[in-house]
Amino acid sequence: xxxxxxxxxxxxxxxxxxxxxxxxxxxxxxxxxxxxxxxxxxxxxxxxxxxxxxxxxxxxxxxxxxxxxxxxxxxxxxxxxxxxxxxxxxxxxxxxxxxxxxxxxxxxxxxxxx
Amino acid sequence: xxxxxxxxxxxxxxxxxxxxxxxxxxxxxxxxxxxxxxxxxxxxxxxxxxxxxxxxxxxxxxxxxxxxxxxxxxxxxxxxxxxxxxxxxxxxxxxxxxxxxxxxxxxxxx
Numbered sequence: 001x002x003x004x005x006x007x008x009x010x011x012x013x014x015x016x017x018x019x020x021x022x023x024x025x026x027x028x029x030x031x032x033x034x035x036x037x038x039x040x041x042x043x044x045x046x047x048x049x050x051x052x053x054x055x056x057x058x059x060x061x062x063x064x065x066x067x068x069x070x071x072x073x074x075x076x077x078x079x080x081x082x083x084x085x086x087x088x089x090x091x092x093x094x095x096x097x098x099x100x101x102x103x104x105x106x107x108x109x110x111x112x113x114x
Numbered sequence: 115x116x117x118x119x120x121x122x123x124x125x126x127x128x129x130x131x132x133x134x135x136x137x138x139x140x141x142x143x144x145x146x147x148x149x150x151x152x153x154x155x156x157x158x159x160x161x162x163x164x165x166x167x168x169x170x171x172x173x174x175x176x177x178x179x180x181x182x183x184x185x186x187x188x189x190x191x192x193x194x195x196x197x198x199x200x201x202x203x204x205x206x207x208x209x210x211x212x213x214x215x216x217x218x219x220x221x222x223x224x
Contacts, residue, residue, distance in 0.1 A: 004156070031210065042118070043157075043202070043214035056211065090156050094210075101206050102147060105156030 002026055004106035006091050012112045013081065021076040021109045023091030030095065032074040033103065034066060037088040049074060081113045117141075118205055118215035126221045127193055135188040135201055135218045143205035146179055146186045147212070151200040193222045 004025045013019050025032065034046040048056035049068040063085075065077040074091055088110050092103040118139045127133055137146070145164045149157035161170050163179035163186060170177045174197075176189040186203055203215040 006156075042216050043204075045211060048210060050210075092156075101145065101210060101212065102159055102162055103212060104159065105149075107154070107156050110154075 004091060004093055004104055006089075006106035006109050008109060009107065010110045010112075012114060013078070014114055015081060015083070017081075018077070018079040020078065021089055021091075021111075023074040023076075023106055025072055025074075025091075025093035025104070025106075027093055027104060029093040029104075030071045031093060032068060032071070033092040033094075034074065034076055035090040035092065035105075037090055037108070039087075043090070046076075078111075081111075083113050086111055086113045118203055118213055120201075120203060120215040120218045122218060123216065124219050124221075126223070129194055129222055129224050130192050131222075133190050133193060133220070135190075135220075136185070137187065137203035137215050138185045139205060139213075140184065141205065141207075141213075142183050143213075144183070144208040145206040146183070147204045147206070148177055148186070148188055149202040149204065151202060152198075157200075157202055193220075195222045195224050198222050 007022045030051050032049045036044045036046055045058050046060045047066045052068045063080050067075040088108045090108045091106040094103045118137055121136045145162055147162045148160045150160055151157040161177045163177055166181045166183045168179045174191045178187050198221050201218045204212040
């Protein structure tokens with residue numbers, strides 16, 4: 001595997017379900033990001049992790065819970081979501097802070113909340 | 115709140131035509147990136163511009179960063195169907211945060 005991978009690619013869940021999104025990067029980067037992409041809205045940054053530590057939470061509701069066990073893996077745990085949370089969730093990675101901020105994206109998880 | 119406005123929002127052209135996409139803001143960015151996103155995929159980085167007035171060429175694509183580092187443009191020469199996609203600009207605020215533009219959806223028909 002190369003680049004940034006995400007699983008699952010598609011997910012349908014009810015409002016009472018609990019699910020997790022997974023992201024893995026094979027680029028040797030130390031920063032990882034979660035973004036939300038909704039129709040007709042710009043990409044929204046959700047969380048930033050640097051060297052496994054969360055450095056940014058962009059006022060994201062607590063029903064979204066990120067986890068970064070190491071610099072290569074990032075999870076987004078979901079529980080009691082709302083229909084308006086349906087969107088494409090994108091993971092990205094970049095080199096450590098202070099270096100290039102070029103971010104490399106995974107293919108995304110298309111989430112539908114019913 | 116920093117905003118990046120892209121224009122046009124939608125563009126439908128014939129193969130072989132030229133086009134320009136604009137990305138404008140009232141904020142200054144330390145660098146600016148352009149991405150292309152195809153349906154069902156994540157954005158793919160095309161280029162990063164850093165210096166005010168900088169021009170970069172990537173085959174038929176020409177990217178320019180404004181002198182004041184507040185705006186950018188993407189010019190495509192002789193567009194091809196493979197250029198179809200959503201084009202996104204993203205400004206680097208200098209705090210490891212990218213502010214993404216509103217996007218330009220391009221359709222190039224054969």
